Amino acid sequence: MNKKILFILGTRPEAIKVAPVILAIKKSANYDVKVCTTGQHREILKQVLDFFDIVPDIVLESMEINQTLAQLSSKLFKEVGLIFETYRPDLVIVHGDTTSAMVGAMVGFYNRIKVGHIEAGLRTFNKFSPFPEEINRQVISRVTDYHFAPTINAATVLKQEGVDDINIIVTGNTVIDALFIGVEKVQSETFNNKQIKYLESTLDFSKKIVLVTGHRRENFGGGFVNICEALLEVSELENIQIVYPVHPNPNVQDPVNKYLSNNDNIVLCDPLDYPAFIWLMKKANIILTDSGGIQEEAPSLKVPVLVLRDTTERPEAIATGHIKLVGTDKIKIVKEVKHLLNNDEYYSSFSKSENPYGDGKSSEIILSYIEKNL
Ligand code: UD1
Ligand code: UDP
Numbered sequence: 001m002n003k004k005i006l007f008i009l010g011t012r013p014e015a016i017k018v019a020p021v022i023l024a025i026k027k028s029a030n031y032d033v034k035v036c037t038t039g040q041h042r043e044i045l046k047q048v049l050d051f052f053d054i055v056p057d058i059v060l061e062s063m064e065i066n067q068t069l070a071q072l073s074s075k076l077f078k079e080v081g082l083i084f085e086t087y088r089p090d091l092v093i094v095h096g097d098t099t100s101a102m103v104g105a106m107v108g109f110y111n112r113i114k115v116g117h118i119e120a121g122l123r124t125f126n127k128f129s130p131f132p133e134e135i136n137r138q139v140i141s142r143v144t145d146y147h148f149a150p151t152i153n154a155a156t157v158l159k160q161e162g163v164d165d166i167n168i169i170v171t172g173n174t175v176i177d178a179l180f181i182g183v184e185k186v187q188s189e190t191f192n193n194k195q196i197k198y199l200e201s202t203l204d205f206s207k208k209i210v211l212v213t214g215h216r217r218e219n220f221g222g223g224f225v226n227i228c229e230a231l232l233e234v235s236e237l238e239n240i241q242i243v244y245p246v247h248p249n250p251n252v253q254d255p256v257n258k259y260l261s262n263n264d265n266i267v268l269c270d271p272l273d274y275p276a277f278i279w280l281m282k283k284a285n286i287i288l289t290d291s292g293g294i295q296e297e298a299p300s301l302k303v304p305v306l307v308l309r310d311t312t313e314r315p316e317a318i319a320t321g322h323i324k325l326v327g328t329d330k331i332k333i334v335k336e337v338k339h340l341l342n343n344d345e346y347y348s349s350f351s352k353s354e355n356p357y358g359d360g361k362s363s364e365i366i367l368s369y370i371e372k373n374l
Helices: 012-027 043-051 069-086 099-110 133-143 152-160 174-187 194-202 222-235 250-260 274-283 292-301 315-319 330-342 344-349 362-373
Strands: 003-009 031-037 091-095 114-118 146-149 168-170 208-213 240-245 266-269 286-289 305-307 323-325
Touching: 003 012, 003 099, 012 031, 012 043, 012 091, 012 114, 012 174, 012 292, 012 362, 043 274, 069 099, 091 099, 099 114, 099 133, 114 133, 114 362, 146 152, 146 362, 152 168, 168 362, 174 274, 174 292, 174 362, 194 266, 194 274, 208 222, 208 274, 222 240, 222 250, 222 330, 240 274, 250 266, 274 292, 286 292, 286 330, 292 305, 292 315, 292 323, 305 330, 315 323, 330 344
Parallel strands: 003 031, 003 091, 091 114, 114 146, 146 168, 208 240, 208 286, 240 266, 286 305, 305 323
Antiparallel strands: none
16 A cells, blocks of 8 residues: 655745655655645745645645734644544655644654654754744754755754754755746746736836845844835935835735835835746846745855845855845845945855755655655
């Protein structure tokens, strides 16, 4: 009988990074694969699954506007727990550090089922940054059986925490697998996308494009106000167009709409679907973001990233010079943007090295590890 594998995922980045693994494992005839979406995200998750032609087998509804972490977790523990009563997988796979991933791993553990963790071993060792993700991923590591570490550095961290070498495999980051699939589709002649058409007709590509995203809880409040003030100053620079697809979280929407709407040099839009976002990243001159995934993707597209955070669990991209931490300090953000715009040598120093997050083969490595070990 085929072994049963259950994927549990809830948010946009999990869907992007897990999609290539789901597709790879589904291709193998050896597994019965089920995908459970927790409903932590709704519209921005669906966009991704549609793009990768993945239809979830179990769909939970947990999203509520502005719910607390405790409300979300308690709902998910109950609902995900029920799934394990009817469907007993041999392996549950989660990704990263979200609430959905933490709950999926814990419920797997409660049921004594093997847990596989993609993107294992990322750390800042600062429990409030990113909040609550740093603790989510540490908790997940404690109950994981198969640790799919994206880099040697992440594997080393896990070993230092006492994880047995034999249970760790360095895979590269599956985000690059997804990016390669995405870029190929977007470049194909038959590809048709409404949001790309909208961007083509709205944006002025004779200007330098500064692409912005942000959603981290530790930046809510003062941090977002500082970021908005910095963007207002950047918008006054010559020949600049800021494009900001705004995360649906009301803690992001409110300050961004309050400070940045009605500005000729700032285009605010809804979150873009994944192909449109890739398309726009490729066109961007600079990216300002607090996103984790974008820190890993942008190096492949050779776009400098200024990270709107004080910490990062992506030290590899700092070491290769692809990204730079600027936090939420208005003066620092504006200074760094100007430096990038005015100094070609500095600009090109961001894309001198290869992307440290892999070559798009991570899903195959994960599949072959599972084939050998499950
Ligand atoms: C979550 C993850 C974070 C990940 C991010 C990716 C946790 C604790 N955080 O943060 O690690 O980087 O997703 O985006 O798991 N909303 C909608 N529609 C959607 C999605 C969200 O309206 O499709 C709004 C809702 O008001 C929701 C709020 O955004 O309550 C926050 O969503 P939530 O999943 O709690 O946190 P994120 O900030 O998205
Ligand atoms: N992304 C997207 N549309 C957007 C913004 C981001 O498809 O409008 C993609 C981006 O390419 C990356 C992922 O979403 O792969 C990052 O998600 P997010 O920033 O929400 O989460 P994080 O990576 O910080 O966990």
